[in-house]
Amino acid sequence: MARHIQSIERAVSVLRVLGAAPHDLSLAEVADSLGLAKTTAHGILATLRHVGTVDQDRRTGHYRLVRAPDWLPRGGLDPHLLRSHAMNWADSLAATTGEAVLIGILAERDVEVVHHVFRPDGSDQRLMFGDHLPAHATALGKTLLAFSRWWDLRLRQGTLEGYTGRTVTDREVLRADVADVRAAGHAVEVGERAAGQASIAAPIRAFGGLGVGAIALVGSTDRLCVDERTARPALVERVVAAAMAVSHQLEQPR
């Protein structure tokens, strides 16, 4: 087998990330999502710009594809395609944990729910589809903030509404929270959206590690958590495993 040329592989990864992103990306976002040094990412972006495949916004300095080739998905992952790939894993997460499962994607200013599996206890539940959830007060939202790198773009203005005494309304605290989520690989929210309710979420990633959605377990604090801050480790493990299984499926060559 011929040796692969690393710089070409990296250049294609950059194209895939730009193609998959729901918005223009900054140099830091491109470098971060591919685990590249900024200088390396900059060199690749500059070259791609030189040959006319990548465009840079004059005002923001952010990058985008000039025109997506047929083999690159444009504008992020189709939410319905995401659901169809995730459905079996979401069902099995709900069945094994006994809790409700949500899958969310980025919307303009918040999280849009694209899939909901009921809590398997026979109780009456309303299908949450197309519902919008606040990004700063849910595990889904914090995961998307951490792994989709849209923090600066979307939450720079506007106030962070407080829903309970525990909601994070301070931008700097939220920034630290999001950094923690990125380091941990999952998010836990306890009573920040509604008292007595908690959620655990992990990122669904595709195309070079870019977050395209998040999957969450939602339920009452006493079932999901060991104390006021900590989720049950076994549940966290299952959420992360489900998220990785979906991500793995999305990365399979078509």
Next chain:
Amino acid sequence: MTESYVLAIDQGTTSTRCLVFDRAGRMVSVTQREHQHHYPRPGWVEHDATEVWRHVRALVPRALAHAGLSVGQIATLGLANQRETTLVWDPRDGVPYTRAITWQDTRTADLVGVLKSGPAAALFADVSGLAPEPYFAGPRLRWLLDHVPGLRDRAAEGNALFGTMETWLIWNLTGGPHGGVHVTDVTNAGRTMLMDLRSLQWDPRLLEALDIPALMLPEIRASAGISSRCTTVLPGVSIGGALGDQQAALFGQTCFEAGEAKCTYGTGAFLLMNTGSEVVTTAEGLLPTVAYQMPGEPARYALEGSIAMAGSLVQWLRDSLEIIASAPEIETLARSVQDNGGCYVVPAFSGLFAPRWRADARGVIVGLTSYVEKGHLARAVLEATGFQSRDVVDALNAGSGQRLTRLKVDGGMTSNYLLMQFLADVLDVPVERPMITETVSLGAAYVAGLAAGFWADRETLRKNWHRAARWEPQRGAAWRDHETHQWSRAVQRAYGWTS
């Protein structure tokens, strides 16, 4: 104590699957393998039964290994199978005389044409519940007897056994040439046109009408309690049950009582409603069929409405028109508009199935104006599956003495929320999706597990059924009446295209 499990084999049209379920009805392992399709002539579709048997032998140990289980932990085995697929083999060596003729094969059309106009047509409908159609297994067996040299002689000697796929697998699992048990279950036997739907026995008059020697036929048993043990693959494990795949899905959805119904939305769609202990023959365009039979109990019956094109119409949009890149993306396109824009698609690509049964119909797209764009077309494509379901449900409600109050759904298209909401709206009943969508395998496991005493009773199984989602009707009667009226007019325009 080692926890025990139930293993299910789903011998389907495209693949054979092997699944292991725990006591809570949760899937703990799944393996699958596709088999080859052979198309020797236009309209002919065959499977190699020896290839399928080879796959079963490979899949079962792999499924056990995935879950870290030994044969001793399997309480019982359940089988579900593609229905009406027909095979004849030599019991001396277990070699099939030909490849299996599948349910999609239309080679018996001429033979069936003769039967339909012949003196026995009414007899088939009265006794077996089935008016002659190329869809059923009996005419295929007759075709084999007519076309395989010497087969009629072999049959007379007892050296030719007929079976559908579950019969073939059970015979092999129980020893093949060395004492293999030659049996079928009531749901599969009921799709041959040869079984009396009420006595659940082969009917001599029907056998005579199709000129089929009784010596070739397997013994008919209840769906549960096949009561034979495997000698190979799962040595010592009892075969607790077998049934046709659509009946298995009905059971897996725990539709045990009269009036309960499920619809499986795949390439086509199959809607079955439990009608209790009654054979209902008054529902026009729907087939009365056996739902299941537990040992020592009378059979439970169902009405069945099959829709030829559901998911396959979406595939057509993807592969032939190239309007979408993947099937799920049709929902994005459909949501780009508010309604169908007056556009209706009637997917009668090879005629219309239940309840209209119009072989002379072909596909039409009507209501085109400059206003219509591809989003409207995408919506019309999805709505076609909803309208066809409505036609079947109307026939059910009119002829069964039951009224559908909710519909349980499964199959790949249940990931399409727009379609599920449309179904609830156009049927005016709630639509519910279960948490385990592997309802075919689950049904086979349930039937077998009940027979083996692994599960106590049907109530226990009901508790395993969990609602994963529910769509409530949101549209009013005026909208529904207008849309179904327009659909009916569109269907009229599809009629009589071939003559």
